[in-house]
Amino acid sequence: MALGICRAVLITGCSRGIGLGLVRGLLARSPAPDLVIATCRNPDQAQELQQLKEQHQSLRVLQLDIVCEDSIRKVVRETEALVGEKGLNCLINNAGINRIATLDSVTAQDMLTIYETNTVAQLMVSKAFLPLLRKAACQDAIMGIHRAAIINVSSRSASMQLFFQNKKSEEVYPYRIAKTALNMITCCLAADLMSDGILCISLEPGWVKTDMGGSKAPLQLKETIPGILNVLANLREKDHGAFLDWKGEVLPW
Ligand SMILES: NC(=O)c1ccc[n+]([C@@H]2O[C@H](COP(=O)([O-])OP(=O)(O)OC[C@H]3O[C@@H](n4cnc5c(N)ncnc54)[C@H](OP(=O)(O)O)[C@@H]3O)[C@@H](O)[C@H]2O)c1
Numbered sequence: 188m189a190l191g192i193c194r195a196v197l198i199t200g201c202s203r204g205i206g207l208g209l210v211r212g213l214l215a216r217s218p219a220p221d222l223v224i225a226t227c228r229n230p231d232q233a234q235e236l237q238q239l240k241e242q243h244q245s246l247r248v249l250q251l252d253i254v255c256e257d258s259i260r261k262v263v264r265e266t267e268a269l270v271g272e273k274g275l276n277c278l279i280n281n282a283g284i285n286r287i288a289t290l291d292s293v294t295a296q297d298m299l300t301i302y303e304t305n306t307v308a309q310l311m312v313s314k315a316f317l318p319l320l321r322k323a324a325c326q327d328a329i330m331g332i333h334r335a336a337i338i339n340v341s342s343r344s345a346s347m348q349l350f351f352q353n354k355k356s357e358e359v360y361p362y363r364i365a366k367t368a369l370n371m372i373t374c375c376l377a378a379d380l381m382s383d384g385i386l387c388i389s390l391e392p393g394w395v396k397t398d399m400g401g402s403k404a405p406l407q408l409k410e411t412i413p414g415i416l417n418v419l420a421n422l423r424e425k426d427h428g429a430f431l432d433w434k435g436e437v438l439p440w
Contacts, residue, residue, distance in 0.1 A: 193276045193332045193420075194221045195323070197266060199253055199312060200282025201225035202233040204397035205340065205415075208408040209279065210236065212416050214243045220276075224266060226251035253282050253308035259315045267319060274322025277332040277419070280309040281340045285362045285399050293360045301361035306368045313337050313376060317385075324384040330424040334384060338419065339373050341389035341430065342366045348439035370430060370440060377428030386422055390415065391432040 196213060200206040210225045226249045227233045233248065240246050247269060251262040266275060284304045288297045316337075324335035332338075343349060344359065345366035370389045377387040393411040396404040414433040421435070430438040 195270045195275050196220050196277040197224040198279040202227040206281040208412045212412040228252045263315045275319040276323045277336045278316050279338045287358050288360045289358045298361045302365045305365035310372050330386045336386040339389045343391045386427050389430040393433040
């Protein structure tokens, strides 16, 4: 199934890193989605996105700070005006933050800040876009991103089972805990949205060289983005509620 069949996609955190890579990758697909809505905190400062906008009529750049309720409400209204009665097919909750915090150094504020951005915000953004996702879901019968989907960008480090296999506690307490909670959001959404036909997954994008992934990451965006887009394009009902990596492998919770 080609991604062009997904009419309208919205991605959070597109100023750089994986979000920007996904925007580039989607625009380069043939056929490409009719509408790629790239959101970011500061559109005026997102120069690469602005340059892409000049080259692609199908790209819209909207402001969204995922931890700001007013910003969420505004972007939903703006998206509604763009997508109309056909609704939004695919929401990619990509924006996220990380910081080093060991058992010794972690603070309550670290925990709350990262939980707010990597977990609470994903739920609030998903909730706000539900009416537009439901509109899109009404127009098809087979589950997939061509119909309606929520993609939560998670992390391998969130897997409890993999943790018990490796027993290696990286120095990112708040991050991996928040991403584990995000995975539970995926499970809850999958249960609640099955009857609406809105497909929900958690996606591990690979350890990639970005500001967050760092220079030691083994993968480049040019390797993982095509993989991620293929995984998304091939999602079907059997994948609903799954935790998948960028190659389409199922990860244990
Ligand atoms: N890179 C990896 O190896 C890796 C591995 C596993 C999972 N992930 C996950 O993949 C996603 C993207 O990571 P990345 O490597 O691309 O990270 P990144 O290079 O640090 O980029 C993070 C993006 O999130 C945005 N963001 C942060 N807080 C935001 C907020 N409150 N509202 C809106 N946007 C916000 C940033 O915007 P600003 O420019 O405005 O700060 C930026 O665009 C994250 O969810 C991350 O946890 C990454």
